[in-house]
Amino acid sequence: MNTLAFSLLTQAVTAGSEATYWFPPQASTTAADIDWIYYFIYWISVFFTVLIIAAGLWFMIKFRSKKNAPPAAAGHNTALEVTWTVVPAILCVFIFYFGLTGYMDTHTPPADSYVVNVTGVKWAWSFTYPDGTVSDTLHVPVNRPVRLVMSSEDVIHSLFIPAFRTKQDVVPGRYTEEWFEANQVGEFDIFCTEYCGTKHSEMLSKVVVHAEGDFTKWLAQAGNIHERMSPVEAGELLVKQRGCLQCHSLDGSPATGPTWKGIWGRNEKLADGSSLTVDENYVRTSILQPQAQVVAGYGPVMPTFQGKLKDRDITAIIEYFKTLK
Ligand SMILES: [Cu+2]
Numbered sequence: 646m647n648t649l650a651f652s653l654l655t656q657a658v659t660a661g662s663e664a665t666y667w668f669p670p671q672a673s674t675t676a677a678d679i680d681w682i683y684y685f686i687y688w689i690s691v692f693f694t695v696l697i698i699a700a701g702l703w704f705m706i707k708f709r710s711k712k713n714a715p716p717a718a719a720g721h722n723t724a725l726e727v728t729w730t731v732v733p734a735i736l737c738v739f740i741f742y743f744g745l746t747g748y749m750d751t752h753t754p755p756a757d758s759y760v761v762n763v764t765g766v767k768w769a770w771s772f773t774y775p776d777g778t779v780s781d782t783l784h785v786p787v788n789r790p791v792r793l794v795m796s797s798e799d800v801i802h803s804l805f806i807p808a809f810r811t812k813q814d815v816v817p818g819r820y821t822e823e824w825f826e827a828n829q830v831g832e833f834d835i836f837c838t839e840y841c842g843t844k845h846s847e848m849l850s851k852v853v854v855h856a857e858g859d860f861t862k863w864l865a866q867a868g869n870i871h872e873r874m875s876p877v878e879a880g881e882l883l884v885k886q887r888g889c890l891q892c893h894s895l896d897g898s899p900a901t902g903p904t905w906k907g908i909w910g911r912n913e914k915l916a917d918g919s920s921l922t923v924d925e926n927y928v929r930t931s932i933l934q935p936q937a938q939v940v941a942g943y944g945p946v947m948p949t950f951q952g953k954l955k956d957r958d959i960t961a962i963i964e965y966f967k968t969l970k
Contacts, residue, residue, distance in 0.1 A: 672829040672854070673809035675751050680810070682743045689736060751811065754824035758792035759785070765795065765802035765815040766948055768844040769888030770835065778868040779953070781886045783835065783852040785827055786860035792824040798948055803839035806852055814839060827854040844891065871957055880965025883958050892947065895969060902947060903940050909967045914941040928963050 664670045671677050710716065761783065762773040772783045785791045795804060797817040804823065805812040813823035837848035855863055870879045884890060892901035914920045916939040921927060930937050932954060935947035954962070
């Protein structure tokens, strides 16, 4: 057997906590069980596929009809028929049992879970922690159950963390939840797995699993950006974290929204035919009531950041805009 095929086969049998050719690492407490039942079904399928095709080929040869002979009458074999009914029935009950208990485990968050709120919006994720801190990557402590309470501002998205083997739709107008307990420190991918429009495939993020103690440090750091950096730096961080750059470019290239290159003091034509100069109040209104003054040539698709960006944040963004010559 060549080495690639051999290593694929051994990986498929012995999936450990490391990533394999087929799967990302098993980085949560439920991942190993999910992979176990997956491989159980997989190997049963391989076994029966080989068995049935081999038997079919063998019967074709062995029972080939003789020239001009009448077809042989088929009889019963009770022992054989009972076997091929009872064995698959037991296997199905077994798979159902493990499927159901696994489903219950992955859908029942422990009562002491750490709660993070998740918002999906075309085309970015944002994560809000109990103290009000917001980030565009999900930060969690290791070895502690985390419950995500999720909602969407527009269409249906789905938050998928392959390394944790967890996935759940994120739906407008209601909350859905998913939970996991990461058991490995590191960075893992987050995908949107519900087709949600043009940039669906770019709706990516990461989950950063912190070692014991580091998470609290990260949270304290992330929370006080205005104390820790200048307004320009804070503004730059905010527009990255809040997903503004999904729709606004910094290099003059067109996107869903107008580019921010040279935005400050620019003369802007609005959809209602009027025009104005970009100043503090215009930026503030654009962020809090985007539909009030729509720029000519663009759709009224910007979500409001009312209640999400505080005055101090908007001031920082304005200072940052002034640097985008
Ligand atoms: Cu999406």
